[in-house]
Amino acid sequence: MQPNYHPASIEQQAQKHWETRQAFRAPDPSDDPQSDKPKYYCLSMFPYPSGKLHMGHVRNYTIGDVLSRYHRMKGCNVMQPMGWDAFGLPAENAALANNVPPAAWTYSNIEYMKKQLKSLGLGIDWAREVTTCKPDYYRWEQWLFTRLFEKGIIYKKTASVNWDPVDNTVLANEQVIDGCGWRSGAPVEKRDIPMYFFRITGYAEELLTGLDTLDGWPEQVKTMQRNWIGKSHGCEIHFPYDMGSVGAAGVLKVYTTRPDTLMGVTYVAVAAEHPLAVRAAATTENPELSSFIEACKRGGTAEAEVAAMEKRGMDTGLFVKHPLTGEKLPVWVANYVLMGYGEGAVMAVPAHDERDFEFADKYGLPVKHVIASQELLSKWEKLTFSLEAEGIEPDHEEIGRSGMFIYLNDVLADLTAAPSDAFIASVNEFAKQLQLESPNTEYGTLVSSGKCNGMGFQEAFDTISADLQAKGLGQKRTQFRLRDWGISRQRYWGCPIPIIHCPVCGDVPVPDEQLPVKLPENVVPDGAGSPLAKMPEFYMTICPQCGKAAKRETDTMDTFVESSWYYARYASPDCTTGMVDERAKHWLPVNQYIGGIEHAILHLLYARFFHKLMRDEGLVQGDEPFTNLLTQGMVVAPTFFREDAHGRKQWINPSEVEVSTDERGRPTGATLKADGLPVHIGATEKMAKSKNNGVDPQAIIDAYGADTARLFMMFASPPEQSLEWSDAGVEGAFRFLKRVWKAVHDHVEKSPPSPPFAKGGEFASEDLSAAAKALRLQLHQTIAKVDDDMGRRKTFNTAIAANMELLNALAKFDERTPVAHSVAQEVLEAIALMLNPIVPHLCQTLWAELRPGSDMLDQPFPEADPGALVQDEIEIVIQVNGKLRGNLTVAKSADKAALEHLALAHPAVEKQLAGAVPKKIVVVPGRLINIVV
């Protein structure tokens, strides 16, 4: 055996061996009808082919490969596929920058990245590769689109987009920087255009309740999806127009989850595009109002941007009437109310809503308290008592009408005699409570609300909605926050929407036999408008229904559509007769899905939605596509920069920087390797081009091999946490692999391989020394732990640490007897098997040395030997008042009384007690004794 570890040659050999054996081809049921192995479909989110692999990819695919290889060793028939999420904006950006067609750029990126993925030694079935920009993939997306269009699940309506008035083009949210177009710099406007929508809201209820069945998903992801779907129980309320000011009959509709605060409404706010706002601008001679409404239409459509905006508004001069009291309420236009959300109008209750409060405070609108906290109620009681003491009988009816605060003012104004100090104190206390600087948004008891006074939330909800319903001015309603999914994109590099616009027949779906509608691949976009809309050879066609001249749709689909069903296509990638075939029913659902937490809501929700659409088409079985989900954290690295003469930061790659440290290893500064002059140390951030802190995985693979890259990635942190890149950590991983290599080398060179202790039958337990027994105990504890870490917990860092400890223990075990050699054989074989999912090239090679003639590919995962795990003595901890004071080694069978006795006799305990009598003794069996004095 080679004395030194040379990753380059062993990795190449191992990969060649896997290739020759076709080791990772996932057999379909028809290939291997006799197989009784359970299937394990392990899916990693496919990459966008951006050019080269980044560390996030390496991490994602290594996690997937570890789980795949582990399950293979546990006896599963594993499918691990890979493909390309190949449509998207970056290809168009690259086209603008380099004048290359997006297709050519994308295909060459795929070619390079595929080579990189192969060098990582992933156990992928490449025969299942899918590429979403190829017609054999997207034709089925178009096919499903036409089905859904006919079923009415896809429909057309107008929606707002970011419009660049200089480039005459629609901008993505990320192309809007500080409210301006990224290339033109012109202020962005909202523009309404017609778009196709998926009626995902029709599945809102099922998408919500389905989450309860996903036990294998992280709770945080399910919570995010629940909040996103946002089911709420509330009330639709109609505010009749005030004829005098509006000049027309009608009602203003709002939806609220707090109908209990209805008596606290002091104004209503509408979106700039709302009919009432439009009417006010048209009918009043108020140029300020018109210009305010215009100003509201400027800016982008991103919700984060809108929410962060300063809240501004303007009185329209119009009024609506309160549905229960008939009181006139002013109608305001507000920039924080959006036409696309709900009714485009809200009822404002400043006393009990943060946003309304802020707005009312800013514009001096009245605040009317109708929900009392316990604190307020007790103060009110005190005040009533004081009123009575002053000889004033509180008029509760009047309080109900005008509200506590106004009533209180009236009472004070009417006072004839000088009030007592106690009275003034309770008035002040009450008034202070009422005028809190923040609104009370909690549920509470209704006050100043007429017949609802004293009611709690639910009773008031029921009463008020019944009253509204009786008047025909509203009713209870359940609503979702989730909106329908707009999928039209005015872009070139996407899947064409298969619709033909006929002047006679209207929107006609492209018939099956004319699919796919192929995207021309030789186009270079110029950044001004949609290229397809300028290509008559693409859009000129005839209507499939009437045969007259018609125009093809030139919009393409949101790229989220492709990634919503690729997991199903992997099961039957070569199917030419449908989206998927019978094999999808065998492979789905995905047993384990792995990808970034950034996809927690949109991608995962859309994929779940698509699965239900495909199910309803009879294409797949089951209700959910992904049984288990693992969301990996991002890869971060330190940043370094210098400032140029204009104060702009010039980011420097970590590989070009030397960090100096003090005598304790703390960083003291950094210098550029090239000139030795200092650079600034910035924050540790997600690896990104913009901060130039990316580390190229290829450089690591070239220098240390794929196994070191994989080991470091799995060791540095658990998969769900962010991973900090560290050159020293990579060195450490490499060093460990060298130690493993050397341990096996020394072992097999010492004497020829022998059967491992447990398997050989040559030796029995009685032959083992105490040290050998202890080593076997640790070995089998390690096997049990690693099995649990890889299977249940998916914490590969602790699995690796346990193997490191085991190797350290083996290094200290220096017995030279034949039985000791067979124990060492057992330990080394187990280490190779346990590490195989993580560093497969190394373990493949080591196994061949440990067991000549046998192939690692055929080995099962090791199992812990119960016989080796038996312990007769255990260590327990002694605490006094919860503080560690000593420990004891006791027989495992020791009972509670014996433990107490032993603990009290312990010298450290005697010292702490100093003669005092313990108040209480807590004994946790097998763990500790706590003596309380």
Place this chain on the structure above:
RNA sequence: GCCGGGGUGAUGGAACUGGUAGACGUGCCGGACUCAAAAUCCGGUGCCGCAAGGCGUGGGGGUUCGAGUCCCCCCCCCGGCACCA
């Protein structure tokens, strides 16, 4: 702004179910080997203290015999917010 997550030695992290805080790795210190260096191997390493001991998991409070872990408030960092993928 709203929703979700995180914060533990010099450092990446461990502590899984409320039960010995800091496993394992890196760094640093010391030693062996070497003419020397690298590599490798061995030992030490939370902070304060001579020691006994005390303190210590972002900050403040609480529950408990016992809190990194549970509850309340606050600070900071990260992910998502519907046209980045």
